[in-house]
Amino acid sequence: xxxxxxxxxxxxxxxxxxxxxxxxxxxxxxxxxxxxxxxxxxxxxxxxxxxxxxxxxxxxxxxxxxxxxxxxxxxxxxxxxxxxxxxxxxxxxxxxxxxxxxxxxxxxxxxxxxxxxxxxxxxxxxxxxxxxxxxxxxxxxxxxxxxxxxxxxxxxxxxxxxxxxxxxxxxxxxxxxxxxxxxxxxxxxxxxxxxxxxxxxxxxxxxxxxxxxxxxxxxxxxxxxxxxxxxxxxxxxxxxxxxxxxxxxxxxxxxxxxxxxxxxxxxxxxxxxxxxxxxxxxxxxxxxxxxxxxxxxxxxxxxxxxxxxxxxxxxxxxxxxxxxxxxxxxxxxxxxxxxxxxxxxxxxxxxxxxxxxxxxxxxxxxxxxxxxxxxxxxxxxxxxxxxxxxxx
Numbered sequence: 001x002x003x004x005x006x007x008x009x010x011x012x013x014x015x016x017x018x019x020x021x022x023x024x025x026x027x028x029x030x031x032x033x034x035x036x037x038x039x040x041x042x043x044x045x046x047x048x049x050x051x052x053x054x055x056x057x058x059x060x061x062x063x064x065x066x067x068x069x070x071x072x073x074x075x076x077x078x079x080x081x082x083x084x085x086x087x088x089x090x091x092x093x094x095x096x097x098x099x100x101x102x103x104x105x106x107x108x109x110x111x112x113x114x115x116x117x118x119x120x121x122x123x124x125x126x127x128x129x130x131x132x133x134x135x136x137x138x139x140x141x142x143x144x145x146x147x148x149x150x151x152x153x154x155x156x157x158x159x160x161x162x163x164x165x166x167x168x169x170x171x172x173x174x175x176x177x178x179x180x181x182x183x184x185x186x187x188x189x190x191x192x193x194x195x196x197x198x199x200x201x202x203x204x205x206x207x208x209x210x211x212x213x214x215x216x217x218x219x220x221x222x223x224x225x226x227x228x229x230x231x232x233x234x235x236x237x238x239x240x241x242x243x244x245x246x247x248x249x250x251x252x253x254x255x256x257x258x259x260x261x262x263x264x265x266x267x268x269x270x271x272x273x274x275x276x277x278x279x280x281x282x283x284x285x286x287x288x289x290x291x292x293x294x295x296x297x298x299x300x301x302x303x304x305x306x307x308x309x310x311x312x313x314x315x316x317x318x319x320x321x322x323x324x325x326x327x328x329x330x331x332x333x334x335x336x337x338x339x340x341x342x343x344x345x346x347x348x349x350x351x352x353x354x355x356x357x358x359x360x361x362x363x364x365x366x367x368x369x370x371x372x373x374x375x376x377x378x379x380x381x382x383x384x385x386x387x388x389x390x391x392x
Contacts (some may be wrong), residue, residue: 047123050083050097057095057134059086062120064141069101070071072140072308075260082259082267089262091271092353094279095136098129100147113142113200115149124215134279137164138270140257141232144169152207152213162277165270167249167257168232172200173241205240217241218273220266224252244273280295286388290327297379302339302362309359311347314381320351322387326350329383331358336377338363344379356381 035387046069047098063072075081082201083099084094102116118313124130135157137147144166149156152175199377221234231253237287247258249265259267295314303310318324327351335344348354362375 010285020128046304047101047120047127049097049127050099052088052098055094055096056132056282057136058272059095059097059138060124060129060138061097061099062137062139062143062147064139064143065104067104067140067314068142069099073099073257075258076255078260080260081259082289085259085262085267086270089281091274095274096132098127100124100143106141113146113149116154120121120150121154129382130160132161133282135160135161136162136172136274136277138167139164141168141169141253144171145201147203148208151205151213152211155211158213158215161215162274163211163218163279165218165220165273166237166241167220167266168222168253169219170232170236170238171205175330183310185227186328190344208240211297212343216244216277218244218247220247220249220268220269222248222253224255226252226254231345260326285391287391289389291385291387293383293385295381295383296334297358299335299378302360302375302376302377304362304365304377305357306362306375308358308362308377312356312358312379313353314356314377314379315353316383316385316387319387322389326352327384327385327386327390329354329358331359331379331381333377334380336360338372338375339377340364346381350383352383354381382390 032219048069060068061073063069070081074080075082086095086097100120103111104116129135137239144164147164153159217240219238221237222230222232227266234246234248244283247265247269249269251258251266257265259265261267262271269362293316295316297312297314298310316326318326327350329346331344332347333339333344335343339362342360345357347357356379358379360375360377363372365371
């Protein structure tokens with residue numbers, strides 16, 4: 001029979017069991033909170049890339065309390081490591097893979113969520129994680145709260161996050177945290193206390209809603225109890241996940257993020273979300289260029305002691321491909337011969353079609369009354385056009 005609370009010996013047993021399972025056999029990770037310095041920490045316990053090939057997207061795995069960058073994601077039976085499973089799956093071809101790690105020892109922890117976020121940001125900056133076009137967070141338990149607080153703290157980065165996938169994240173807290181607080185002053189446990197009395201989680205939820213981030217939220221929740229106790233129940237694990245029907249996974253709190261093969265429900269859930277959310281296209285970059293286009297009238301004749309005048313309608317075609325705009329217009333009389341006093345004036349504001357007035361006089365007859373003849377001129381209108389040209 002599944003229960004939320006139990007006698008004190010049972011509670012102690014469950015808490016100890018959860019702490020043990022969180023490490024999933026990585027004794028190096030379990031020993032980080034001890035005083036011994038003789039145990040070497042394997043490289044994968046700390047933040048690291050599993051693939052770094054400057055892909056347009058990066059998938060960031062964030063573990064939960066008492067977990068680490070290795071054991072949290074490793075199947076107990078096959079030793080399959082989820083971040084490695086995706087490396088040869090074509091659905092993830094456009095993604096690098098990054099596994100975040102942060103200190104969360106069994107005893108002696110003094111780091112709050114906000115301090116973990118600050119530490120995580122330091123590591124993400126150093127590893128240039130947000131140099132990628134898209135950043136996707138895959139989180140387990142407390143890791144989901146950390147990812148949310150990270151984006152609320154560094155809101156300028158949120159636009160790069162198309163979605164987060166929460167696996168058993170205690171959005172309204174976890175009963176087991178209340179039990180753990182009886183035996184530990186760990187501030188991370190305090191942040192996961194259940195109920196309306198948890199001001200931290202209430203504020204986190206309100207801030208997230210008010211931020212209006214475009215990032216989608218996908219959720220999966222555990223269906224198996226750990227020795228009779230659900231660590232994160234369905235209501236807590238699925239709150240505010242409105243972009244899909246929350247996915248039940250027939251695993252306990254630790255096993256939900258330990259897919260043993262590519263057919264596991266957790267693996268397929270992430271794969272489906274990736275396929276449904278392709279990488280955002282590169283933002284188009286443009287530069288402005290200035291070009292000129294000319295319009296000419298037909299040649300117009302004028303006799304001696306006569307004036308040729310009128311209004312011409314000058315027009316050019318603009319190419320919508322380049323979002324062209326006329327910025328200025330100049331007009332004059334060209335190809336002229338035997339004329340005096342040429343005048344032009346643009347009557348309209350700059351546009352693709354304008355009216356231009358013009359006039360010019362023929363030469364005067366000489367004192368003998370002779371006319372040189374052959375007076376003529378052409379109206380030339382020069383359009384200055386601004387283009388936006390895509391830079392590739």
